[in-house]
Amino acid sequence: MFFITGNKHKYEEAKIIVGNDIEMLSISYPEIQADTPEEVARYGIEYLKERIDGNFFIEDSGLFIEALNGFPGVYSSYVFRTIGNEGILKLMEGVEKRKAQFVSVVGYYDGDIHIFRGESKGVIAYEIKGSEGFGYDPIFIPEGDKRTFGEMKREEKNLFSHRGKAMKKLKEYLASRI
Ligand code: ITT
Numbered sequence: 001m002f003f004i005t006g007n008k009h010k011y012e013e014a015k016i017i018v019g020n021d022i023e024m025l026s027i028s029y030p031e032i033q034a035d036t037p038e039e040v041a042r043y044g045i046e047y048l049k050e051r052i053d054g055n056f057f058i059e060d061s062g063l064f065i066e067a068l069n070g071f072p073g074v075y076s077s078y079v080f081r082t083i084g085n086e087g088i089l090k091l092m093e094g095v096e097k098r099k100a101q102f103v104s105v106v107g108y109y110d111g112d113i114h115i116f117r118g119e120s121k122g123v124i125a126y127e128i129k130g131s132e133g134f135g136y137d138p139i140f141i142p143e144g145d146k147r148t149f150g151e152m153k154r155e156e157k158n159l160f161s162h163r164g165k166a167m168k169k170l171k172e173y174l175a176s177r178i
Contacts, residue, residue, distance in 0.1 A: 001021065001022055001057070002052060002054065002056040002057075003018075003022045003024055003025070004025050004026075004056055004058045005024060007134070008024070009134040010059055010061075011024040012154060013164070014163065017158060017167040018167050018174070027051070029048050029058070030044065031044065031060070033074070037074060037103055037117075038117070041058055041105045042107060042115070044058050044107065045058060055108070056109055057170065060074075060107070061104040062074055063100060063101075063102050063140065064101050065092070065099075065100040066097060066099040068092075076135070080136065085139045089127070092124055099121070099123055101162075102136075104118045104167075105166065106118075108173070114173060116167075116170050116173070117169075118161070118165030118166030118167070120143075120160055121143045122141050124139055124140065125141050129148045129150055130147070130149070130150025131150060132150050132151060132153060133152070136149075137149035137150040138150030142160040143160075145160065
């Protein structure tokens with residue numbers, strides 16, 4: 001089964017949960033401008049299912065910051081490439097309400113489309129911390145811990161993370177089909 005993504009970190013995190021028989025395939029697909037990751041994932045699958053032989057999944061994720069009305073949300077990838085973690089911390093300067101959540105939506109295709117969602121609640125840190133992971137990991141502290149995802153090993157992050165939870169649902173679905 002293929003995990004269609006250009007992001008090696010996502011693939012490595014997914015492999016720990018779903019298992020070694022997933023293969024990373026970096027094929028680009030349209031990521032539409034929509035309000036929710038579910039819509040983005042469904043559209044991506046509709047495009048890819050005509051082009052890929054066999055079962056596959058994609059994952060759309062993002063960081064939703066409460067005080068910024070959900071920004072960067074579905075624009076997380078673009079915002080990270082442009083203003084990055086420094087830019088986000090700047091936008092959050094003087095803001096005490098720091099709640100945020102990561103959302104991961106996995107879209108799996110086996111002839112039908114199956115959507116699995118995972119969320120991870122937490123807060124935006126006051127400074128960049130840690131060099132593990134990727135993207136917004138060094139500025140996100142999950143509920144129940146004091147460290148950022150950037151200070152955690154992959155296995156540990158997976159226990160808390162949006163992707164860990166969504167991939168676990170995918171894994172359970174796959175197991176129920178055997
Ligand atoms: P794809 O090829 O799978 O689309 P991508 O990196 O472009 O890879 P998305 O379009 O889903 O992925 O964008 C999500 C962005 O949100 C990602 O690039 C990161 O900047 C951020 N992000 C998502 N999950 C994250 C995580 O677990 N930790 C830190 N940042 C994350």
